[in-house]
Amino acid sequence: MSSFEPYGSCTLCPHACAVNRLSGDRGICGETGELRLATAGLHFGEEPPITGGGGSGTIFIVGCSMRCPFCQNYQISRGGAGRAVNSEEFTEICIALGDEGAENINLVTPSHMAPTLVEYLISSRKAGLKLPVAWNSSGYESTETVKIAERVVDIWLPDLKTLDKEIARRIYGVERYPEAAASALLTMAGFGRVEVDDKGWMKRGLMVRHLVLPGEMDSTRGILEWFADNLAGRAWLSLMTQYTPVGVPGRQLNRVEYEKVLGWLDEFGIDDGFVQDLVSGDEWLPDFRRPNPFSSDLSRILWRWDTGFVRDL
Ligand code: SF4
Secondary structure (H helix, E strand, O other), rough: OOOHHHHHOOOOOOOOOOOOHHHHHOOOOOOOOOOEEEEEEEOOOOOHHOOOOOOEEEEEEOOOOOOOOOOOHHHHHHHOEEEEEEEEHHHHHHHHHHHHHOEEEEOOHHHHHHHHHHHHHHHHHHHOOOOOOEEOOOOOOOOOHHHHHHOOEEOOOOOOOOOOOOHHHHHOOOOOOOHHHHHHHHHHHHOOOEOOOOOEEEEEEEEEEEEEOOOHHHHHHHHHHHHHHHHHEEEEEEOOOOOOOOOOOOOOHHHHHHHHHHHHHHHOOOOEEOOEEEEEEOOOOOOOOOOOOOOOOOOEEEOOOOOEOOOOO
């Protein structure tokens, strides 16, 4: 377990639970001060500049300070599938991802473990890790934690779920999400503009991800307007259409809604970024009980919590 003091009375995210995670207590994120991982592997389903040619070196971290009712990663965000790793094992995983061709180290849901990840990544860099590090977060994080992470992070990949307080409360159960996320994202944007290499693969900067929710189009319009006013020219936007009602009633996005969003991108003059094709069906949903939680063309697993390194899946 890391000895970092911030876990002693945890305020690492805006929930500010003030629990002592060093003594094994858990706040809303569900995790003590021990870093637990679920899987690590090459992921080919991220935006093209993140996937690159070799895949994104994705490390799934157990726990999350959000409780989105439709979370596609619920088995690890709140199901607890995972195990603790120390600094040496974390470094081995990072180096193995690099050896297998990863373009970056992509930390999925890292915010509640920020101090440990910074400590371990500094060690990994000393051990030879050269890849850029991506912070793939919910956006619900304090500016202090973002500044802690900045010591090791190159690429910021936060969600921006909504800026509407009513939706934040009704759907995500966190009314403070809009102000916290806006402030975190502006802090991230302040670290510098997007940089890509000569192949177009992202090396630094901020890409904001927004999942369009069916039937909540005003929320998406509000996001686009805010992005145009605050981040255009300083960040990329990635619009995701893959919403699938996992464990809740509902439907996927329809063609009319999709076309409406494309029209708004034109209206607000946003052209730096990506729009996912309209998704239907659920074949792409992960199942972390399978040896490879994703389809084999989307990912190649190198490490699992229950088996360790599994190079030949
Ligand atoms: S990181 Fe976890 S324990 Fe700490 S404030 Fe956030 S939800 Fe609470």
